[in-house]
Amino acid sequence: MEIGQVIRKQRKAKGWTLEELAHRVDTDTGNLSRLERGKQGASHELLDRIMKALDIKLAAQGLVEEGTNVGSTLQPTRKHKEYPLISWVQAGDLTESPSNLGAEYEWFPSPENATDIGFWLKVQGDSMTCLGNPSFPAGSLILVRPDSDVINGKYYVVEMLDSGEKTFKQYVEDAGLKYLRPLNTGYRTIEIDGNCRFIGRVIDTKMTGL
Template sequence: MEIGQRIRNARKARGLTLEALANQVDTDTGNLSRLERGKQGASQELLTKIFNVLQLEVSHIRPKAEYAGGAYELDNIEVVSRVENRPRKGYPLISWVTAGEWAESPDNFQPGDAEDWIGSTENAGSAGFWLKVRGDSMTCAGNPSFPAESLILVRPEADVISGKYYVVEMLDSGEKTFKQYVEDAGLKYLRPLNPSYRTIEIDGNCRFIGRVIDTKMTGL
């Protein structure tokens, strides 16, 4: 993955806007945007500031002779991520308690922190992870249905789209839940598939940890 994309992914995972990150590293949003899109290089000083803020580790940076003023080309920067060293058999199965922290800072975790590693044909990104469904609020007679103990694959940093399924953290309680996101008549909801449970109206009081893009049944 290009360094600019790595920076963008890490910034979004930490909930930082371009402006917020630019303010922290003493640059402007235009320079940062071009850097993320691979349209320009950056000085070693600026890159060091960005890596420190985003908690990315740099193994080495090699200067290009044709760059003046100590600038460096993006493709000459190697970023080390512990997540990339994970076993190549899939994505980690983690606990609900860990889910938010893993989505925000996957580099802070080691492969052994996962309960298991499970494969998927879907691309959940470098920070993707599996969760085990709790309870029956997402169980229904139709399709899809997500019974208790089934597995769901979560892709952090995914766009929020009405009708899709997400793992969400409620900011007031810190509780994490798995629901369908619905927009209707200007209002936003988290909807369970089981009609026995109530639909939750939301208005900036939650954080979307990631979108569910795959599921597996267990115990069959």
Template sequence: MDIGQIIRKARKAKGWTLEELAHRVETDSGNLSRLERGLQGASKELLGRVLKALDLSLASAGRIDEGSNITPALQPTRKHKEYPLISWVQAGDLTESPSNVGSEHKWFESTENAGDGGYWLKVQGDSMTCLGNPSFPAGSLILVRPEADVINGKYYVVEMLDSGEKTFKQYVEDAGFKYLRPLNPGYRTIEINGNCRVLGRVIDTKMTGL
């Protein structure tokens, strides 16, 4: 498998579009598209940013010359890290480092990087349950990365400023309007206009007690 295919596979495993990866590594999506298809090489600097974003690294024996199309040996460097399971009341208000969270909290692993302030929440209710994929049934865990970019189509934990209610929904932009959309069609979509605070992006999920 050449480097373009490895990058494409790793990007899709994270659920990222070319545009999102391009934004993260500060380049044009067209450059990444050509790189994934093997139509052009990449500078060492750009390739380094791409590999870092995708949690990949060059094997020690791999060597890339500037602008070359040499295929290096790659190896995954995904590491498991534990994050605390906190209550919805604490979400967004946890000021301590997770390493200082009390012993009353349970900790669960993830290969996703939620940052130093990342945490798990337990899904309540069935508003994010559907027949498709993804689906987040009640009782499942979601991993939240605070201070994440707000991206159309991704999933977020949000606090409604008028009521103080904290909710988990899909963020959607359509025709200049912004919405919080439940996956369950039995619940209403909420239009937002600065009346909420994004607490973090959901980047992983798992079921417990199976």
């Protein structure tokens, strides 16, 4: 995560406006806005004041110089990057990057790279449950990497354009035709032909509450 995104996320989590943070760290809102958007760096002194005000900790010792990308140092206690758990309604319709969501969301780690706009969803129903591997039972979490290439045999979250319904299925190409296939044979395979939008590819899964 870029430093500006980390600062914006922490500021919003505290419920502070740009004006509030600017007052606390003795700078102006223009500097902070450009810093959060990645358009400007910051001096070590200013960055240190911001990090102290927002309770951001460095992962390792060392100075942060103006213009330095220190995103990799700003997750000190996380072995893996974390992504927010969002609702199916939000999937594909967020107005801002999931990495900027507030503290009211649950965050779960993953060793997989879902980029800065990745997110978790909770599986609904049993259409992707089977006796084989993989199997995605209801209640399990799936990590979605948006804007991924569409590859035969991989798993995707897809929006059906005619109904607006969002679904999780395996993408299959066979004999020139394209399908969305459930792993549970009790559900029907859906033939597609430009009538859906691929929101993202599922690249990780985990069970919770065990």
